[in-house]
Amino acid sequence: MLGDVEIIRLVEWQGVYAPARTLVPGSSEQLWKENKGWLAPDHWCPDSDQAVVALQTWVLRSGGRTIVVDPGLGDGRERPGSPFHHWQSDFLDRLTRQAGVRPEDVDVVVNTHLHADHVGWNTMGPAGEWVPTFPNAQYLLPAADDFHFGPSNAYGNGLREDDRLIYEESIAPLHQAGQAVLWDGTHRIDARLTLESAPGHTPGSSVLRLDSGGERAVFVGDLMHSPVQILAPACSSCLCLDPVRAAAGRRRILERAAEAKELAIPAHFGGAGAVEVRRAGSGFTLGRWAAYQTR
Template sequence: MNTDRTNADRTNADRTDADRTRSVMLGDVEVLRAVEWQGPFLPGHQLVPGGGAELWEGNADWLAPHHWQPESGLTVLVLQTWVIRSAGRTVLVDTGVGNGRERPESPAFHHRQGDFLGPLAAVGVRPEEVDVVINTHLHADHVGWNTMEVDGEWVPTFPNAQYLLPAADDFHFGPGSGYRGGPEGRLIHQDSIAPVDRSGQLVRWEGTHRIDEHLVLESAPGHTPGSSVLRVESGGDRAVFVGDLLHSPVQVLAPSCSSCFCADPAQAATSRRRILERAADRHELVVPSHFAGAGALEVRREPGGGFGIERWAAAFA
């Protein structure tokens, strides 16, 4: 795995174009990150209930400053899109929050106005050049830039892309189930999914879905009914983009602890353990959606059935 180094713990205002163009090569597959936002979020005990204060305080020496602020008790998260260049195509993994959204249940996202197309351009991607958009699951901070408002209407941001969405999430959050995601779930589906469906660009998948010879989507339910991961394999390198199976690295140490946003915490824990077991056994680079700092890590099995952090990836540290 060939990597360049950069400092990923700064605010968006401090990031330079050089920072945003660092990449990692996994065999013939190139990976870059485009950051929409980074900063303090929920308290640790609220984000990952059941972990206990000792889980955070006992690991403060390495959780701070990238993942946790000991003085405030707040976690540090990042909203980012992973850009993958594979088999001659440009693939985006999740699309952040978006601008101008009605998100009354999520104050941080409500009527947000931020820059995303700028960071995307900084890694050399124009919207019309995107071939595939992956939504690992249908939450507000993973589908927002699927669309943008033009003349009062929501239209696909990436006009030439195929959008891949887990069928189980489309059903659960969409009209087919009466929008079981609640009022905000209805809004998310209406402004970020339905316009893509009307354009004919939406592809619903279930089980597994192969994108090309290097990329495969795999169901990993629990966080949402259709929550999924993306596996990358090229040459001797392997990675797994795990979406929101991990919100914090403390969940590597305590995989039974799901986030407060998980629809089915027990099922999410089962999926998390399965993904971590395979990652440890196959030496896969684990790439979560919201980790700041290095953004990716390798894990190892520990005695007693647990896991530890083998190393952090150098590419974005």
């Protein structure tokens, strides 16, 4: 609990993902080795020099409503060349069994941005007949991402075939069902939760701020893939479309997190999954990790 908001974490997958300095270009070998004591095993596998990440969804209960943040990979998706091609999981079963939430109970779905691992469970199949997974929910989509990855911008300028598949499977059905709500700049969900644009990783990437009862958190999406980016905020991930802009946004978010004592909750941190940010000279360091259980 943070204030009056309950936070439930559902991990869909966790494991070694990519070589550490492939995932976070510009980060030094020395940086990883100097912090081996806490990076391993939740964030780094020293033996293989591979970064460890989690693919996870956050379920919030706020003001009598249920909000799902970044609903994972989805089942049965066409992802040629990806380890998650035709992925199958028990995500919906665990959503009900562990979080006590049925799909029809969800009031709001937040996509911090429109990458595959953040929108998969927006919809469910069979393949080719995708419909919204959460039939009563309002889906909040960053307008800039909807434009960039949608047909108006030829599915991300046609750079990746995956972008078209992702949009057609996980986004277009929301528009067809009348459940998509596009937003830009800021969007207030309720008195405790506010979305804020933080472009760079994608054109519309965003963060979700929580402020309740004097306690604060910021769900930062993919502004960070590894906690080494707290120590080296100038280093964007290899997945950022605009690394320079992403780095500027990351520093801004970290500065506010340190000043306002916000718990930073990134999309892909393993282990506890969330951490306090502290100032260290002109930079930042890590404070305490979150004290909640993984479900």
